Amino acid sequence: MAQVTFEEISASDFFYRNRDIAGFTNPSRAIFAAIRELVENSLDAAESLKIPPDIYVRLSFEGEASKETQIYKLRVEDNGIGVPPRHIPSAFGQVLFGSKYKLKQQRGTFGLGGKMAILYGQITTHQPACIMSSNGMSRIYMYKLMIDIQKNRPLILDRKVLLNKEQWRGTIVEFCLEGDYLRAMPKILDYFKQTAMVNPYANLTFVDPKGRLYKFTSVTKDMPKPPKETLPHPYGVDVELLQRLIHITPYKNMPEFLINHFHRVGEKTAQKFLTFSNISPSKNPKKLSHEEIVRLMHMLKKFKEFLPPDASCLSPLGEELLKVGIVKELKPEFVAVHQRRPATYAGHPFIIEVGIAYGGEIPKRSAFLIYRFANRIPLLYDEASDVSVRVINDMNWRRYKAAPDMPIAILVHICSTKVPYKTVGKEFIADRPEVRKEIGNGLREVARQLQHFLTRREHVDRERKRLGVFSKYLPKIAQFSTTLAGKKKLPDIEKLLKSVKKFGGEEEV
Amino acid sequence: MAQVTFEEISASDFFYRNRDIAGFTNPSRAIFAAIRELVENSLDAAESLKIPPDIYVRLSFEGEASKETQIYKLRVEDNGIGVPPRHIPSAFGQVLFGSKYKLKQQRGTFGLGGKMAILYGQITTHQPACIMSSNGMSRIYMYKLMIDIQKNRPLILDRKVLLNKEQWRGTIVEFCLEGDYLRAMPKILDYFKQTAMVNPYANLTFVDPKGRLYKFTSVTKDMPKPPKETLPHPYGVDVELLQRLIHITPYKNMPEFLINHFHRVGEKTAQKFLTFSNISPSKNPKKLSHEEIVRLMHMLKKFKEFLPPDASCLSPLGEELLKVGIVKELKPEFVAVHQRRPATYAGHPFIIEVGIAYGGEIPKRSAFLIYRFANRIPLLYDEASDVSVRVINDMNWRRYKAAPDMPIAILVHICSTKVPYKTVGKEFIADRPEVRKEIGNGLREVARQLQHFLTRREHVDRERKRLGVFSKYLPKIAQFSTTLAGKKKLPDIEKLLKSVKKFGGEEEV
Helix, strand or coil: CCCCCCEECCHHHHHHHCHHHHCCCCHHHHHHHHHHHHHHHHHHHHHCCCCCCEEEEEEEEEEECCCCCEEEEEEEECCCCCCCHHHHHHHHHCCCEECCCCCCCCCCCCCCHHHHHHHHHHHHHCCCEEEEEEECCCEEEEEEEEEECCCCEEEEEEEEEEECCCCCEEEEEEEEEEECHHHHHHHHHHHHHHHHHHCCCCEEEEECCCCCEEEECCCCCCCCCCCCCCCCCHHHCCHHHHHHHHHHCCCCCHHHHHHHHCCCCCHHHHHHHHHHHCCCCCCCHHHCCHHHHHHHHHHHHHCCCCCCCCHHHCCCCCHHHHHHHHHHHHCCCEEEEEECCCEEECCEEEEEEEEEEECCCCCCCCCCEEEEEECCEECCCCHHHCHHHHHHHHCCHHHHCCCCCCCEEEEEEEEECCCCECCCCCCCECCCHHHHHHHHHHHHHHHHHHHHHHHHHHHHHHHHHHHHHHHHHHHHHHHHHHHHHCCCCCCCHHHHHHHHHHHHHHCCC | CCCCCCEECCHHHHHHHCHHHHCCCCHHHHHHHHHHHHHHHHHHHHHCCCCCCEEEEEEEEEEECCCCCEEEEEEEECCCCCCCHHHHHHHHHCCCEECCCCCCCCCCCCCCHHHHHHHHHHHHHCCCEEEEEEECCCEEEEEEEEEECCCCEEEEEEEEEEECCCCCEEEEEEEEEEECHHHHHHHHHHHHHHHHHHCCCCEEEEECCCCCEEEECCCCCCCCCCCCCCCCCHHHCCHHHHHHHHHHCCCCCHHHHHHHHCCCCCHHHHHHHHHHCCCCCCCCHHHCCHHHHHHHHHHHHHCCCCCCCCHHHCCCCCHHHHHHHHHHHHCCCEEEEEECCCEEECCEEEEEEEEEEECCCCCCCCCCEEEEEECCEECCCCHHHCHHHHHHHHCCHHHHCCCCCCCEEEEEEEEECCCCECCCCCCCECCCHHHHHHHHHHHHHHHHHHHHHHHHHHHHHHHHHHHHHHHHHHHHHHHHHHHHHCCCCCCCHHHHHHHHHHHHHHCCC
C-alpha cells in the first residue's frame, strides 16, 4: 500500500522553502529586496514618530562566494521610533510577528520583509544579524541573533545593554548576505532615486561596495499629515471579519456595534441601514446566528448610502508633488495629473493618483514609460503583471490620439491602508476590480487632457505648415500682382502675413 | 510618545489577510483557483497510488450574492489514495499542514491551495466544508469542518464513520463559495482542456452550473513512471539545509554523510570531493563548526565533478507526447520539440521541455501564442511575468527568421521536484538563472529547426516564383526563336521546364 506522510511546517520554514514568493529569487534580486525591505521599515519607523526620516545604508564587500556572487555586509541605520527591547528578538527573528498588521497606510504590509532579508543572509552566510535600537532614552539595546527556521523562533546569541550618552534614537540592522550587486545596481539606484522623489522630506544616503556615496537630501521639511489607523469600511467586510468584531465588541445593540466598529457609520446611517436590512436595532450582535451574520454581510454590501471612506487614514502624494516630481524627472512638454477620490476594496480605503507626461526628455520607445508607486514606494520589478499596466494596455489610446510609440510617460500611485500586492515581495499589484476601475477612470481623465494638448499641437503644426506655404508664395503673388497692375511699390505683405497668422491661430482648421 | 504595538498572527490569518498572493484576488479568479487547487490535489492523490486519475468536478448554483457574484457549491470527487482519518481535519483545515513537503515531483507544492479554497468559501458564505474519504477498506470517514483562522486550527462540527460496502476509495470535498463563474468560464474550460492534454491517462469530468457536461476521457492506460522522492543535489544546498541534515544524520564520518544524504554522490565522488575541499574523511559531521559548514556549502557548489541529477525523480512529458499534444491541438504545418537533460537549481533537479509550431491552425497575432506547463499542469494567468515569456521576449528571433507576428506557437514545460513558482497561487515561474538558461537553450534548439523549415520554405517559394517566370516567358521565347529560325514546329518546352524545375529545386538560389 502506498504511503503518504503528513507534516506541519512553521511559517518561517514555509518562506525559507519558498523564498521566490518573497522576492528572494536570485542573488541580484535578493540584494535589492534586502535593501528595500529594510529601507521601507526605516521610513515607516521615522514617520510613525512624525519626524523626517534620515536613513543611512551601507553595503560593503566581504568576499567572493562564487564566480557570480559575492558576500556583502548590509547596514541600515535610521532615526525612527526604535523597537522596544523585549520585541527586538521576535521583530527580527520571527516570521509573521510585527507591528504592520494594522488598518493604516504604511509601507510594510506583511511583517515579513525584514525577517526574510535576515533569513536569506543566514542561509547564505550562516552569520548572525546584529540589531541595535533605542527610543532615545537612557539605554541602547544590542542583540545578536539568528532564526530557528524550523520552529520560527529567534535564537539569541548575545545581548548587551549600553548607556545612551548621546541620546541616539533609531534602529541599526547589520548582517551579511550573498548577492550580485553588479547586476542589482541599476535597480537599487533607481529605487533610491524614485523613493527620494516621492518622499521629498527624507534624507537617504547610500554607500555602495566601491565606497561611492549616493546622497538624496530632503528638499522640504513639510511632512504629509501622517495617516491614522482606521476602522474597516462596511462595503468590504467578510464573514470572518464580522465574527472577529462580534467576538471583541463590548456593545450590546446593533447601532452601537455599527457606529463603533465601522468606518464612516454615524447614528443616522446606522438607523437607515438597519431599516433597509430589516434588522432590529435592539438585537445583540453576539446573538446573531450564522445565517444572520452572512445576511448582514450581504446587506452591508448592498446598502447604497454608506459614505465613501474619508481620506484621513490615507496620505496620498497630492497633485502638486506628483507634478513637481514628474517635471523634475522628465522635463516634459506637457504634463497632467489627477487624484481620484477615495474608494474602497474589501473594506480597505484607497486613493489612486495618476500622471501623464509627453515629450521633453521622455524617450521614444515601443511602449509607454510607466512608473508605479504604492504607499510612497516605487515598484520596480514584474511590471508586466501589474494591474496598472494591464489597464494601460487595455485602454483604447487611439481615442485620445496617443500611441505607445510616442514619447509618453505614465505614473500610477496607489495608497491604501492595505495595498493588494500580488506577491509577498511587493513587486506588483493584484487585479482587484475596484482598483482597476479607479485606475481606469484616473487614466481616462489625464488622457483627455493629453488629447487636448495633442489636438492643439496638431493645430499649431498644421498652422505652421499653412503659414509656411503663405510666406513662401505671398511674396511671389505680391510681385506678380504688382507687375500686373503696372505699379512699382510692393504692398506690405508682412502685415498681411501677421493677420493670417493671428486669424489662423484661433480658427478651427 | 508615539506607540507601536506588536502582535503575532497565525499562518492561516496571514493568508486570510493576503489572499491575493494565493490567487484568490477576485470572484472570477477565486472560483478558478478553487477548482484547480482541488483538481491538482486529486491528480496527485491518484498518481501516488499509481492508478489513472478519475476526477469528477461539479459546480452548482446556490443563489445570488450580489449583482456580479453568485454563490456556488463546488464538489470534487477522486479515486485517489484517500486521507487517513486522523489527518483529515488538519489536511483540510490547517494551513501549512500537508503531505506536499517532499522532494518529489508533484502538482501541489505549498500545502496551501486546498485549504485556501475552503477558507475562501468560509469567509464568503460562512458554511462548513464537508470532506469524505476512504482508503477503500471497510470504512468511510466524513467530517464537517471550518477553519479557526486566528488560531490556524480546524474546527470539527461533525464527524461520522460509515460502512464502506462498495469498497469505494478516494476523497470528496464539497463546500460553498462566492464566485463569478461566467467570467471565469473560459479559463476553467481551458484549464480542463490543457490538463487533459498533458495527462492523457486521466478521466476528467466537469459539470458546470447550467448542467453542461464536459468530459475528457483518457486516451491511454499507460501512466508515466511515477517520480520518486529524492535527496537534495549537492550543487543547491544552503547552510540551513546542511544544518538540518547534520542534525538528523546517524552517520559519523563525511563519506557516509555525503553518500546517504545527497543525490548522486557515490563513494568515489565523495572521496574526490573531500580531497578537493581538504576535509578529513574521518570528520564527524556533527562536529563541524559554523565556519566549516559555510565552507562546506561553498565547496559543494564549487566542485565540478558531481554528476547532474538523474531523471528518475522527475516525470517529464517526453518528446513524443509533447508533439502529439501540439499536433492534436494546433494542426500546424511544422512542429519541433526538444527535451533538455536534467539540470538543477537550489538543489532541486528539473527538466525543461519545449516545443515550437508554425502555421496550420495557429492564429496570426501580434505576439507568439505561448503555452506554459509545470509538473503537468497548465499555467493560465499572469503570463507576462513568467520566466518563459521573458526568455522568449529576450531572444533574437530574427536570427531564426521568426517574428512575433508570424503564426507561431511556443510551449514550455518545466518539471521539477520543486517548481520555483513566484506566487503561492502558482500562476507563474520565477526568473531563476538556472531555469532561464535551460529554457533559453531549449528554445534555441527548436528555433534552429524552425529556421531550417522557414529557410527551406523560402527556397521553395522563391523557386515557385522563378518557375512561374520561366513558364510564362519560355513559350514566348520558343515561339519567337522558332519564327526567327524559319521553322514551324515548336521545341518541346515541357521537357525543358521540367529540367529547370528539377535543377532549381536542388540548387542554392
